[in-house]
Amino acid sequence: LAKTTQPISMDSYEGQEVNITCSHNNIATNDYITWYQQFPSQGPRFIIQGYKTKVTNEVASLFIPADRKSSTLSLPRVSLSDTAVYYCLVGVFNDMRFGAGTRLTVKP
Amino acid sequence: NAGVMQNPRHLVRRRGQEARLRCSPMKGHSHVYWYRQLPEEGLKFMVYLQKENIIDESGMPKERFSAEFPKEGPSILRIQQVVRGDSAAYFCASSPGNNQETQYFGPGTRLLVL
Numbered sequence: 001l002a003k004t005t006q007p008i009s010m011d012s013y014e015g016q017e018v019n020i021t022c023s024h025n026n027i028a029t030n031d032y033i034t035w036y037q038q039f040p041s042q043g044p045r046f047i048i049q050g051y052k053t054k055v056t057n058e059v060a061s062l063f064i065p066a067d068r069k070s071s072t073l074s075l076p077r078v079s080l081s082d083t084a085v086y087y088c089l090v091g092v093f094n095d096m097r098f099g100a101g102t103r104l105t106v107k108p
Numbered sequence: 109n110a111g112v113m114q115n116p117r118h119l120v121r122r123r124g125q126e127a128r129l130r131c132s133p134m135k136g137h138s139h140v141y142w143y144r145q146l147p148e149e150g151l152k153f154m155v156y157l158q159k160e161n162i163i164d165e166s167g168m169p170k171e172r173f174s175a176e177f178p179k180e181g182p183s184i185l186r187i188q189q190v191v192r193g194d195s196a197a198y199f200c201a202s203s204p205g206n207n208q209e210t211q212y213f214g215p216g217t218r219l220l221v222l
Contacts, residue, residue: 034210036213041197041216041218042215042216043112043199043201043213043214043215043216044151044199044201044213045213046210046211046212049210085150087150087151098143098150098151098152098153099150100149100150101150
């Protein structure tokens, strides 16, 4: 299983760009990288997924270097409502595991 | 297109009772996953099922816990003889299963054991 390591917590201010990096040194060839967001008392919500290079959607960007041993979730211009826990997962569909995640706090 | 449905949303049981948690996957999804989350902790994988098959139950406690996903109807996570330590949020996720890695989560069931 590919283990992931993320910072436990991060603070930011409204309007800033936030980058959360996840390390996954033993990622396998077939593994995808997926990020989820979770608000208190809710189920995780899918944010973005990628395999290599860069992926962008209306919510975030995901940067994956050539060696794929890490990935960075980029949230542009965060707002207070982006305060949540962000999880990085690595694996194929039946083999993903959630770590402790990164607790992002956005301040006014 | 309805998302993953879970019920009940909240469940209170006394020690020794049984808890049954239900999960209806998204339309077209044939793979279901159950996770448990303790307060202030990440989600812990419990079991992965396809219709009528348990694919991976490596995260399930050896006793009192069971899961099924019948041909018809929702997936059921069953906890027998509940204890206070079973109090947690239980989340279900589903995926299409055709090498699609994205899991879509339900709102969870919050189990409280008195």
